[in-house]
Amino acid sequence: SQQGEEDPQALSIQEGENATMNCSYKTSINNLQWYRQNSGRGLVHLILIRSNEREKHSGRLRVTLDTSKKSSSLLITASRAADTASYFCATVGGYQKVTFGIGTKLQVIP
Amino acid sequence: NAGVMQNPRHLVRRRGQEARLRCSPMKGHSHVYWYRQLPEEGLKFMVYLQKENIIDESGMPKERFSAEFPKEGPSILRIQQVVRGDSAAYFCASSRQGETGELFFGEGSRLTVL
Numbered sequence: 063s064q065q066g067e068e069d070p071q072a073l074s075i076q077e078g079e080n081a082t083m084n085c086s087y088k089t090s091i092n093n094l095q096w097y098r099q100n101s102g103r104g105l106v107h108l109i110l111i112r113s114n115e116r117e118k119h120s121g122r123l124r125v126t127l128d129t130s131k132k133s134s135s136l137l138i139t140a141s142r143a144a145d146t147a148s149y150f151c152a153t154v155g156g157y158q159k160v161t162f163g164i165g166t167k168l169q170v171i172p
Numbered sequence: 173n174a175g176v177m178q179n180p181r182h183l184v185r186r187r188g189q190e191a192r193l194r195c196s197p198m199k200g201h202s203h204v205y206w207y208r209q210l211p212e213e214g215l216k217f218m219v220y221l222q223k224e225n226i227i228d229e230s231g232m233p234k235e236r237f238s239a240e241f242p243k244e245g246p247s248i249l250r251i252q253q254v255v256r257g258d259s260a261a262y263f264c265a266s267s268r269q270g271e272t273g274e275l276f277f278g279e280g281s282r283l284t285v286l
Contacts, residue, residue: 092272092273093272093273095273095274095275097275103279103280104176104263104265104277104278104279104280105215105263105265105275105277106277107274107275107276110272110274112272150214150215152275154272154273157220157227157228158203158220158267158272158273159217159220159227159228160205160217160220160265160267160273160275161217162207162214162215162216162217163214164213164214165213165214167212
Protein backbone atom coordinates (compact mmCIF):
# COMPACT_ATOMS: atom_id res chain seq x y z
CA SER A 63 0.00 0.00 0.00
CA GLN A 64 1.17 3.51 -0.73
CA GLN A 65 -0.70 4.94 2.20
CA GLY A 66 1.37 7.47 4.05
CA GLU A 67 1.74 7.46 7.78
CA GLU A 68 2.13 10.78 9.48
CA ASP A 69 3.74 11.41 12.80
CA PRO A 70 3.11 12.71 15.27
CA GLN A 71 -0.61 11.94 15.23
CA ALA A 72 -1.22 14.97 17.42
CA LEU A 73 0.85 18.06 18.05
CA SER A 74 0.20 21.01 20.35
CA ILE A 75 2.37 24.13 20.16
CA GLN A 76 2.30 27.78 21.17
CA GLU A 77 1.56 30.48 18.64
CA GLY A 78 4.77 31.67 17.01
CA GLU A 79 6.53 28.31 17.28
CA ASN A 80 7.33 26.11 14.31
CA ALA A 81 5.40 22.89 13.67
CA THR A 82 6.98 19.90 11.94
CA MET A 83 5.02 16.92 10.68
CA ASN A 84 6.47 13.84 9.06
CA CYS A 85 5.11 11.37 6.54
CA SER A 86 6.42 7.97 5.50
CA TYR A 87 5.20 5.88 2.60
CA LYS A 88 5.90 2.47 1.14
CA THR A 89 6.05 2.43 -2.65
CA SER A 90 7.34 4.57 -5.50
CA ILE A 91 5.54 7.83 -6.18
CA ASN A 92 5.12 10.43 -8.91
CA ASN A 93 4.67 13.21 -6.42
CA LEU A 94 3.67 13.84 -2.81
CA GLN A 95 1.17 16.42 -1.64
CA TRP A 96 0.12 17.93 1.65
CA TYR A 97 -3.45 18.89 2.47
CA ARG A 98 -5.14 20.62 5.35
CA GLN A 99 -8.56 19.86 6.81
CA ASN A 100 -10.44 22.10 9.20
CA SER A 101 -12.87 20.29 11.47
CA GLY A 102 -15.95 19.17 9.57
CA ARG A 103 -14.75 20.54 6.23
CA GLY A 104 -13.27 19.21 3.02
CA LEU A 105 -9.53 19.02 2.42
CA VAL A 106 -7.61 21.90 0.91
CA HIS A 107 -4.45 21.40 -1.13
CA LEU A 108 -1.37 23.12 0.34
CA ILE A 109 1.70 22.13 -1.62
CA LEU A 110 3.00 19.52 -4.06
CA ILE A 111 6.54 18.19 -4.37
CA ARG A 112 7.60 16.05 -7.32
CA SER A 113 9.64 12.90 -6.92
CA ASN A 114 12.72 14.57 -8.43
CA GLU A 115 12.57 17.53 -6.03
CA ARG A 116 14.09 17.63 -2.56
CA GLU A 117 12.65 20.79 -1.06
CA LYS A 118 9.91 23.26 -1.81
CA HIS A 119 8.66 26.45 -0.17
CA SER A 120 5.33 28.22 -0.22
CA GLY A 121 4.86 31.15 2.14
CA ARG A 122 5.30 29.82 5.68
CA LEU A 123 5.34 26.22 4.44
CA ARG A 124 8.44 24.19 3.72
CA VAL A 125 8.26 20.64 2.41
CA THR A 126 11.11 18.19 2.03
CA LEU A 127 11.15 14.85 0.27
CA ASP A 128 13.64 12.03 0.69
CA THR A 129 12.78 9.31 -1.82
CA SER A 130 15.58 7.04 -0.59
CA LYS A 131 13.95 6.97 2.85
CA LYS A 132 10.44 7.24 1.45
CA SER A 133 9.66 10.13 3.75
CA SER A 134 8.55 13.74 3.65
CA SER A 135 8.23 16.52 6.19
CA LEU A 136 6.04 19.60 6.37
CA LEU A 137 7.28 22.57 8.35
CA ILE A 138 4.97 25.44 9.24
CA THR A 139 6.97 28.40 10.51
CA ALA A 140 5.73 31.09 12.91
CA SER A 141 2.49 29.23 13.54
CA ARG A 142 -0.80 31.03 14.11
CA ALA A 143 -3.97 29.97 15.91
CA ALA A 144 -5.63 29.80 12.49
CA ASP A 145 -3.22 26.99 11.52
CA THR A 146 -5.10 24.68 13.90
CA ALA A 147 -6.31 21.84 11.68
CA SER A 148 -5.48 18.30 10.60
CA TYR A 149 -2.72 17.89 8.04
CA PHE A 150 -2.50 14.96 5.65
CA CYS A 151 0.14 13.79 3.25
CA ALA A 152 -0.99 12.17 0.02
CA THR A 153 1.03 10.06 -2.37
CA VAL A 154 0.32 9.99 -6.09
CA GLY A 155 1.28 6.83 -7.89
CA GLY A 156 0.45 5.20 -11.18
CA TYR A 157 -2.76 6.19 -12.96
CA GLN A 158 -2.91 9.24 -10.67
CA LYS A 159 -4.33 7.28 -7.75
CA VAL A 160 -4.09 9.56 -4.70
CA THR A 161 -3.75 7.85 -1.32
CA PHE A 162 -3.87 9.68 2.00
CA GLY A 163 -2.17 9.10 5.32
CA ILE A 164 -3.83 9.08 8.72
CA GLY A 165 -3.04 12.72 9.42
CA THR A 166 -1.51 14.91 12.10
CA LYS A 167 -3.86 16.94 14.26
CA LEU A 168 -2.21 20.29 14.99
CA GLN A 169 -3.35 22.59 17.75
CA VAL A 170 -1.83 26.06 17.95
CA ILE A 171 -2.46 27.71 21.30
CA PRO A 172 -2.81 31.52 21.21
CA ASN B 173 -16.14 29.27 -10.79
CA ALA B 174 -17.99 26.85 -8.55
CA GLY B 175 -16.00 24.31 -6.64
CA VAL B 176 -16.80 20.65 -6.14
CA MET B 177 -20.41 20.32 -5.08
CA GLN B 178 -21.63 17.44 -2.98
CA ASN B 179 -25.17 16.71 -1.92
CA PRO B 180 -26.79 16.01 0.30
CA ARG B 181 -24.53 17.39 3.00
CA HIS B 182 -26.30 15.29 5.61
CA LEU B 183 -28.27 12.10 5.04
CA VAL B 184 -30.02 9.91 7.56
CA ARG B 185 -31.07 6.40 6.62
CA ARG B 186 -32.45 3.41 8.47
CA ARG B 187 -30.75 0.05 8.21
CA GLY B 188 -31.63 -1.67 4.94
CA GLN B 189 -32.37 1.52 3.01
CA GLU B 190 -30.36 2.90 0.11
CA ALA B 191 -28.10 5.95 0.20
CA ARG B 192 -27.21 7.95 -2.91
CA LEU B 193 -24.51 10.57 -2.69
CA ARG B 194 -23.91 12.96 -5.55
CA CYS B 195 -20.83 14.85 -6.61
CA SER B 196 -20.49 17.50 -9.32
CA PRO B 197 -16.81 18.07 -10.14
CA MET B 198 -15.26 21.42 -10.87
CA LYS B 199 -15.80 22.75 -14.37
CA GLY B 200 -13.29 21.23 -16.76
CA HIS B 201 -12.43 18.33 -14.45
CA SER B 202 -12.94 14.88 -15.86
CA HIS B 203 -11.72 12.74 -12.95
CA VAL B 204 -13.54 12.07 -9.70
CA TYR B 205 -12.37 10.37 -6.51
CA TRP B 206 -14.48 9.14 -3.60
CA TYR B 207 -13.09 8.79 -0.08
CA ARG B 208 -14.61 7.69 3.22
CA GLN B 209 -13.62 9.22 6.56
CA LEU B 210 -14.54 8.04 10.02
CA PRO B 211 -14.34 10.54 12.93
CA GLU B 212 -10.78 11.37 13.95
CA GLU B 213 -9.38 9.20 11.15
CA GLY B 214 -7.76 9.68 7.75
CA LEU B 215 -9.33 9.36 4.33
CA LYS B 216 -9.75 5.87 2.97
CA PHE B 217 -9.65 5.62 -0.82
CA MET B 218 -12.74 4.04 -2.33
CA VAL B 219 -12.88 4.60 -6.08
CA TYR B 220 -11.40 6.70 -8.90
CA LEU B 221 -13.44 7.38 -12.01
CA GLN B 222 -13.38 9.32 -15.22
CA LYS B 223 -16.44 9.92 -17.33
CA GLU B 224 -18.09 6.59 -18.22
CA ASN B 225 -15.13 4.62 -16.87
CA ILE B 226 -13.98 3.24 -13.51
CA ILE B 227 -10.19 3.54 -13.32
CA ASP B 228 -9.58 2.02 -9.89
CA GLU B 229 -12.17 0.61 -7.50
CA SER B 230 -9.77 -1.27 -5.26
CA GLY B 231 -11.09 0.49 -2.15
CA MET B 232 -14.74 -0.28 -2.73
CA PRO B 233 -16.39 -3.04 -0.70
CA LYS B 234 -17.35 -5.87 -3.01
CA GLU B 235 -20.99 -5.82 -2.02
CA ARG B 236 -23.60 -3.08 -1.64
CA PHE B 237 -21.35 -0.26 -2.91
CA SER B 238 -21.24 1.06 -6.46
CA ALA B 239 -20.11 4.23 -8.18
CA GLU B 240 -20.64 5.80 -11.56
CA PHE B 241 -19.67 8.94 -13.42
CA PRO B 242 -21.92 9.24 -16.47
CA LYS B 243 -21.22 11.30 -19.57
CA GLU B 244 -23.75 13.85 -18.38
CA GLY B 245 -24.54 14.67 -14.78
CA PRO B 246 -22.86 14.15 -11.43
CA SER B 247 -20.94 11.20 -10.12
CA ILE B 248 -23.04 8.98 -7.86
CA LEU B 249 -21.88 6.82 -4.94
CA ARG B 250 -24.60 4.33 -4.14
CA ILE B 251 -24.81 2.26 -0.97
CA GLN B 252 -27.51 -0.39 -0.92
CA GLN B 253 -28.98 -1.97 2.22
CA VAL B 254 -27.05 0.33 4.53
CA VAL B 255 -25.75 -0.89 7.88
CA ARG B 256 -24.67 1.11 10.93
CA GLY B 257 -21.01 0.62 9.97
CA ASP B 258 -21.62 2.67 6.81
CA SER B 259 -22.05 5.80 8.95
CA ALA B 260 -19.21 8.12 7.94
CA ALA B 261 -18.33 11.23 5.99
CA TYR B 262 -17.96 10.59 2.27
CA PHE B 263 -15.78 13.05 0.39
CA CYS B 264 -15.60 13.58 -3.31
CA ALA B 265 -12.67 15.24 -5.07
CA SER B 266 -12.00 16.10 -8.68
CA SER B 267 -8.96 16.71 -10.83
CA ARG B 268 -8.07 17.55 -14.39
CA GLN B 269 -7.09 14.79 -16.77
CA GLY B 270 -3.42 14.14 -17.20
CA GLU B 271 -2.20 16.48 -14.49
CA THR B 272 -0.32 15.87 -11.29
CA GLY B 273 -3.22 14.63 -9.24
CA GLU B 274 -3.88 17.78 -7.24
CA LEU B 275 -7.35 17.28 -5.88
CA PHE B 276 -10.13 19.73 -5.20
CA PHE B 277 -12.50 18.55 -2.49
CA GLY B 278 -16.15 19.01 -1.79
CA GLU B 279 -17.43 19.62 1.74
CA GLY B 280 -18.51 16.03 2.16
CA SER B 281 -21.73 14.11 2.70
CA ARG B 282 -22.30 12.86 6.21
CA LEU B 283 -24.27 9.63 6.31
CA THR B 284 -25.88 8.48 9.53
CA VAL B 285 -27.48 5.05 9.64
CA LEU B 286 -29.99 4.54 12.43
